[in-house]
Amino acid sequence: MWSDVAPGTSPTTRKAPPVTGFLRIEQLGKAYVPARPVFADVSFALDKGEFVCIIGHSGCGKTTILNVLAGLDTATAGHVIMDGREVAGPSLDRGVVFQGHALMPWFTVRQNIAFAVKSRWPEWKRAQVNAHVEKFVALVGLSHAIDKKPSELSGGMKQRVGIARAFSIQPKMLLLDEPFGALDALTRGTIQDELMAIVRQTQQTVFMITHDVDEAILLADRILLMSNGSDTPQGYVPGGIAEVVVNPLPRERTRTSLHHLDGYYALRNHIVDFLVSRAKAH
Numbered sequence: 170m171w172s173d174v175a176p177g178t179s180p181t182t183r184k185a186p187p188v189t190g191f192l193r194i195e196q197l198g199k200a201y202v203p204a205r206p207v208f209a210d211v212s213f214a215l216d217k218g219e220f221v222c223i224i225g226h227s228g229c230g231k232t233t234i235l236n237v238l239a240g241l242d243t244a245t246a247g248h249v250i251m252d253g254r255e256v257a258g259p260s261l262d263r264g265v266v267f268q269g270h271a272l273m274p275w276f277t278v279r280q281n282i283a284f285a286v287k288s289r290w291p292e293w294k295r296a297q298v299n300a301h302v303e304k305f306v307a308l309v310g311l312s313h314a315i316d317k318k319p320s321e322l323s324g325g326m327k328q329r330v331g332i333a334r335a336f337s338i339q340p341k342m343l344l345l346d347e348p349f350g351a352l353d354a355l356t357r358g359t360i361q362d363e364l365m366a367i368v369r370q371t372q373q374t375v376f377m378i379t380h381d382v383d384e385a386i387l388l389a390d391r392i393l394l395m396s397n398g399s400d401t402p403q404g405y406v407p408g409g410i411a412e413v414v415v416n417p418l419p420r421e422r423t424r425t426s427l428h429h430l431d432g433y434y435a436l437r438n439h440i441v442d443f444l445v446s447r448a449k450a451h
């Protein structure tokens with residue numbers, strides 16, 4: 170219904186979708202063991218300002234794809250092209266947020282973010298750096314904690330600092346690897362709302378991994394469903410993007426309104442069905 174790939178189509182036999190976007194992933198493959206690539210022929214594109222989530226079971230290769238997009242890992246096959254240039258190494262053009270917040274423990278919130286801002290704009294004067302840092306800390310509601318160290322913050326607050334830091338360098342694209350995975354449901358909900366507000370406000374392009382179906386439905390314009398590699402009677406089939414689901418819900422949706430919207434349950438069931446019965450071909 171929402172797919173641009175017929176349900177049930179094998180990721181290895183389907184035709185690659187046309188790639189035209191701001192970020193283009195072309196026939197990406199990764200093999201640690203040559204005969205058994207984790208995934209193969211992964212192609213998709215993101216337009217500027219688009220929010221795309223990828224969902225799939227553990228081990229299908231989501232983090233590997235994100236690391237290749239970040240320039241932190243290399244693919245065995247294929248290309249990643251951002252804004253007309255091949256990605257070949259990490260860059261301040263891409264902000265990354267991992268599940269663990271990766272803050273420097275001896276720095277305060279202000280210093281952690283200022284460090285990133287100074288690497289991005291080395292010519293900036295102290296006052297300009299400070300004003301910029303304060304703006305992004307305010308955006309995630311942490312102005313009151315700006316001079317605290319990570320050890321004085323809760324898990325949710327630390328994750329917010331990670332998000333503020335990623336946004337503060339105004340990257341061309343944001344890459345998020347299950348950034349809320351370790352948070353309790355209440356905190357997670359609040360930060361999802363905040364992230365959505367900031368993304369809408371800044372028109373940021375985002376690629377995010379999640380295993381939470383509702384999180385994907387809330388945040389994503391499109392949801393990539395990824396299958397695991399599997400042994401079949403015909404031999405080993407690598408993992409890949411099995412289907413691209415376009416989110417039909419209005420973009421102004423909120424977490425509390427989500428399940429009242431027409432189409433929500435059909436969309437949710439479709440994704441859950443994929444995870445339960447199609448993500449791993451046995």
Ligand SMILES: Nc1ncnc2c1ncn2[C@@H]1O[C@H](COP(=O)(O)OP(=O)(O)O)[C@@H](O)[C@H]1O
Nearest residue numbers: 201207225226227228229230231232233234378
């Ligand atoms: N350095 C490595 N050497 C060998 N296999 C690896 C390595 N890193 C990841 N893998 C394997 O690649 C697969 C995909 O991993 P990953 O991208 O982390 O999956 P996901 O994020 O979807 O859970 C997994 O089966 C994992 O065991």
Ligand SMILES: [Mg+2]
Nearest residue numbers: 231232233346
């Ligand atoms: Mg992962």
